[in-house]
Amino acid sequence: xxxxxxxxxxxxxxxxxxxxxxxxxxxxxxxxxxxxxxxxxxxxxxxxxxxxxxxxxxxxxxxxxxxxxxxxxxxxxxxxxxxxxxxxxxxxxxxxxxxxxxxxxxxxxxxxxxxxxxxxxxxxxxxxxxxxxxxxxxxxxxxxxxxxxxxxxxxxxxxxxxxxxxxxxxxxxxxxxxxxxxxxxxxxxxxxxxxxxxxxxxxxxxxxxxxxxxxxxxxxxxxxxxxxxxxxxxxxxxxxxxxxxxxxxxxxxxxxxxxxxxxxxxxxxxxxxxxxxxxxxxxxxxxxxxxxxxxxxxxxxxxxxxxxxxxxxxxxxxxxxxxxxxxxxxxxxxxxxxxxxxxxxxxxxxxxxxxxxxxxxxxxxxxxxxxxxxxxxxxxxxxxxxxxxxxxxxxxxxxxxxxxxxxxxxxxxxxxxxxxxxxxxxxxxxxxxxxxxxxxxxxxxxxxxxxxxxxxxxxxxxxxxxxxxxxxxx
Ligand SMILES: Nc1ncnc2c1ncn2[C@@H]1O[C@H](COP(=O)(O)OP(=O)(O)O)[C@@H](O)[C@H]1O
Ligand SMILES: [Mg+2]
Numbered sequence: 167x168x169x170x171x172x173x174x175x176x177x178x179x180x181x182x183x184x185x186x187x188x189x190x191x192x193x194x195x196x197x198x199x200x201x202x203x204x205x206x207x208x209x210x211x212x213x214x215x216x217x218x219x220x221x222x223x224x225x226x227x228x229x230x231x232x233x234x235x236x237x238x239x240x241x242x243x244x245x246x247x248x249x250x251x252x253x254x255x256x257x258x259x260x261x262x263x264x265x266x267x268x269x270x271x272x273x274x275x276x277x278x279x280x281x282x283x284x285x286x287x288x289x290x291x292x293x294x295x296x297x298x299x300x301x302x303x304x305x306x307x308x309x310x311x312x313x314x315x316x317x318x319x320x321x322x323x324x325x326x327x328x329x330x331x332x333x334x335x336x337x338x339x340x341x342x343x344x345x346x347x348x349x350x351x352x353x354x355x356x357x358x359x360x361x362x363x364x365x366x367x368x369x370x371x372x373x374x375x376x377x378x379x380x381x382x383x384x385x386x387x388x389x390x391x392x393x394x395x396x397x398x399x400x401x402x403x404x405x406x407x408x409x410x411x412x413x414x415x416x417x418x419x420x421x422x423x424x425x426x427x428x429x430x431x432x433x434x435x436x437x438x439x440x441x442x443x444x445x446x447x448x449x450x451x452x453x454x455x456x457x458x459x460x461x462x463x464x465x466x467x468x469x470x471x472x473x474x475x476x477x478x479x480x481x482x483x484x485x486x487x488x489x490x491x492x493x494x495x496x497x498x499x500x501x502x503x504x505x506x507x508x509x510x511x512x513x514x515x516x517x518x519x520x521x522x523x524x525x526x527x528x529x530x531x532x533x534x535x536x537x538x539x540x541x542x543x544x545x546x547x548x549x550x551x552x553x554x555x556x557x558x559x560x561x562x563x564x565x566x567x568x569x570x571x572x573x574x575x576x577x578x579x580x581x582x583x584x585x586x587x588x589x590x591x592x593x594x595x596x597x598x599x600x601x602x603x604x605x606x607x608x609x610x611x612x613x614x615x616x617x618x619x620x621x622x623x624x625x626x627x628x629x630x631x632x633x634x635x636x637x638x639x640x
Contacts, residue, residue: 190259198223203276207266225280242281278356322364342439350401351433373422403538406471414438415477416458461507479527
């Protein structure tokens, strides 16, 4: 018989933030949604092993009609063979436990994000330090169980999180990440917690951040902008379908999944994400980053999910103009412009269709602003080929020049080429991922980077008063 009692004893020594007092065995739930995972497992009962079909509805395990288990925040212990294969799993919560064996590695891949593991990553080796932030440290890890699989660990030092709000903030982030799984975000893989640290193991995004691209003043044409932005709108629409908003969308929190193309932009940093609610009160109500936040947030109005649409609209604006709409040397004026949503559309040199989209995203009256889903139905995203007939590039120096085989100058539109002399689109033999063009780009470098000022985040120093002055909270 498999014995993992030793590991269970060790577990008693840990103090925990993430664990709650909920029971492992719960009253049967009548209405469960879809089965999200199922399999036949050997279960230990009265010292004997019994084969049983187990079904999961998210974190609810249906053992029988009469017996349901809630594995959320249960301690998960792994039984590994000498060859480091996962043979069995044990779930422990509130003094109760259950053990499952047989093909447990697949089950482990499913349950790991719902549970908490204690043995901080013996199963990972640190390969690189990515980022030391004031809130968390980011490491790149390589799995020792799954060869050549890299992840990122977001590590919280528990001693820095002492107030109830700070602890609730981490719990909320974990709760929201568990609920979300999308191709265009950094997904949660598993969670470890010991006395000192919390490790959120996330999918690794290998590409650079959108901020880096903006800092390089890289010219992007409309189809490239569409390729970058559509995944982000899709991801945000997915979040909104779950009644969740991100609340801190900005170029620094957008990262590309791959290092060799820009086709999969992903959202990162869900520490300010929350569930929209009618009363408009949140753990952090006034939050976001100046320059990207929707005016109604600064105006202390009860905002709705489409604050994220506004932030995406700002990013669209920057991608086209390489300028921030609220740019001003005077910080106070900059905030005031953001507060009033004062956007100068006259400098936008783009197609009417894209101009219309940006205006819809940056609509100051949020009751009139479109939802993310509605934005995805806008012709800019729904048309297969963007109508570029009115697409003009006034500043030639800023444009991307690519010499084609015919020796003409083309502005690349991904695998389409836009012939400036004829105003027409033609299929080119160019590679489909536009990053491969980057070496042949002629770029004009300017420094117009909008400095990041975070407001009302847990670590923030500033808040905006009614007469638009900065005041330090310290
Ligand atoms: N999934 C990931 N893959 C690779 N790098 C990441 C990932 N998540 C975050 N990072 C890196 O860590 C940095 C900080 O991440 P973020 O979640 O935005 O935290 P912060 O609160 O410090 O801004 C990012 O700029 C990025 O470089
Ligand atoms: Mg960030």
